[in-house]
Amino acid sequence: MSKQWAALVLVLIQLHCGDFCPDLCQCFSAEKVVCSDESLKALPFNISSQVRELIVVTSGISFLSGSSFRENLNLTKLVVLNSLVKTISHDAFERLQELEELEISGTYYWLSFDVQTFSSLAKLTRLLLNNNKISALEAGVFHSLHELEMLQLRGNMLSYLPRHLFHRLHNLQELDLSFNHISSISVDVFQNNSLLRSLSLQANSISQLPAGIFSHLDHLEELNLRSNCLSNLSAETFPSGVRKLILKKNALAQLPSNVFHKLHHLTYLDLSQNQLSEVPSDLFQNLISLKKIDLSENRITALPGSVFNGLFSLKAIHLQKNKLSSLEANLLKDQHDLEQLYLSTNSLQSVPQDFFNDLDFQSVVQLHGNPWRCDCGLQYLSEWLKYNGRNVEDLTRVYCDAPEVIRGEHLVTVDKEQLVCRNTSSSGFQGSSVPNVTEILVDGVDDGAIRCSLRDVKGVTSLHCKCTKCTSEKFHVLFEFADKQKSVFSNCSVPEYSSNGTSFH
Structure with a gap:
């Protein structure tokens, strides 16, 4: 599709949805609203009851409470990214009981919320709280999320996990605790998460894993312990x-x-x-x-x-x-x-x-x-x-x-x-080292029946070979000069002697 046609389609969609699209937002369907403006200080209040997904990116919103949403909303997905949110009140999501996915990530300040903040979200299956500088969590904060399948707490400042933090999350399948400051974990922290399939503890400060800490995770397929101690x-x-x-x-x-x-x-x-x-x-x-x-x-x-x-x-x-x-x-x-x-x-x-x-x-x-x-x-x-x-x-x-x-x-x-191989060898291949003697490997001879060396004495180079078994080997000598010209001398052979040390020079 050309850029002109894409632009026309976008305009037509927006005109079609214009009767319910809030200011500073874009509506690309009757069910999805995307808002992105730093001047947006609160969530849009005039959202149609048809909307199921609300995504807010780079806004000036600093507080979420029960009054942030009007009644009769049927949102199933709420995403708030890169905002100024500091606090989420205990009743913030009481009017969003149909919510299945919630993400609040990338806040600029230390995010805090109440132990009851998520208590009304009985249908929630996905909760993402990444990169929010969260430093501590109360043990009961997730206790009402019985349907939760995915929980991400990546990139926060957690140093401690309460023993019973995840004990009510019986349907949890994915847990991401990476890039925190966790140094130790209790042996029973994952005891009730038997359906867990993916667990990431990457980039923490864990130096020891208690024996049996993962023993109840019968369905665990991926375990990431990278960058720990x-x-x-x-x-x-x-x-x-x-x-x-x-x-x-x-x-x-x-x-x-x-x-x-x-x-x-x-x-x-x-x-x-x-x-x-x-x-x-x-x-x-x-x-x-x-x-x-x-x-x-x-x-x-x-x-x-x-x-x-x-x-x-x-x-x-x-x-x-x-x-x-x-x-x-x-x-x-x-x-x-x-x-x-x-x-x-x-x-x-x-x-x-x-x-x-x-x-x-x-x-x-x-x-x-x-x-x-x-x-x-x-x-x-x-x-x-x-x-x-x-x-x-x-x-x-x-x-x-x-x-x-x-x-x-x-x-x-x-x-x-x-x-x-140019190893320094000795006369007769035994005894002390002799200068200007280079041993030569003879290709094709695996049992050491023939051993040869080059000797350079007063500018004269000679080939010395020692035969320890009967042989009728013939020798071809190839000379290659500096100008790359080659000369072959092959008019020599070894007599068929049988001895323990016949030498050929």
Whole structure:
């Protein structure tokens, strides 16, 4: 629809509704009125009895009482946002007994109300009191709200929750207490909220969870404990039905191996931004439904090879920003359907042979921010990147950190011939260190039957190989000069001797 047609339709609607639309308000239907003007000092009094929704945004209203609404109103929804309301009287909503949804959020001053303020709202199912600087609540303030399904108290200044605050809210399904100053919670505060499905305690100051605090929440699916001060958890902390568990940004340094064992329905687990340095090998045992696990921004130095065993539903593993220096070869053994593997910003120098072979070709991998050592130990990764580089995020940021001669080069641009091990070796490969001797890995020889080294003596470079088993290997030597010209010398072979130390020079 063009802007001209939209404007015409708006005018026609407003003309149609003009006989009941209050001043400083807009009426887009017979049932919905929206008022937004800082000069509005009181709720409009001449509202039609047909109106069901009244929304007031950015007004100068500072007080709500029983006289704020005329009789015979049939509002089912009232929203007051960004107002100057300081006080709500005990009888403010007595004439709104049909109200099902009430929101008063974003007040500029400290909002206060009476313990009886909501007592007449027997049909209320949704109550939102966010960002109002509420500092305390009386125990009985919600006792009449037997039909309440959602309660939001987000972004206030609550430091304490009375034990019986929610005890009459038997139908409560969603409770948001995030961004307050709560430091402790009584063990029975949620005792009568067995239908609760979503509970957020994010961004408080909780340091300890009483044993059994969530034990009655049999229907709880999402529990958000992000940004608190939790330093320990017990095996009985979480209800078995939880599906999404957020423990991000706490003070967890270690976890009991059985803390999650009952969570068979868990699909999302966030342990990022904690202080974990190790992970028990059976920590995630029994999490058969787990799809995403986030362990990023911890202090993990190594992971047991079996830590993800049996987690066949995993789609994402986030391990970025840890201190991983090595990876077990079987870490991804069961991860055939993995879609995200984030290993960036660790201390990895190489990956085990065939490490990524179990991944699907659709998997997205992060490898940047590691000090990759571009020698013979990285030949597998280099080869894997040739065929799977499109699956690596920020591939151009995957650099060689060593050896020094190729430091800073993109791994994908390094030739395979450059990925050699240059370890100082000794004469005959035993004994003390000898200068100007470089050991060379012989590709295709897995049992050490042939070991070779380069020796540079007075400007003359010689190739020394030692054979410990019968062999008929032939040697092809490739010379590449500074001008990129290449020369191949292949007129040499090893005699078929059988000894314990036949040397070829």
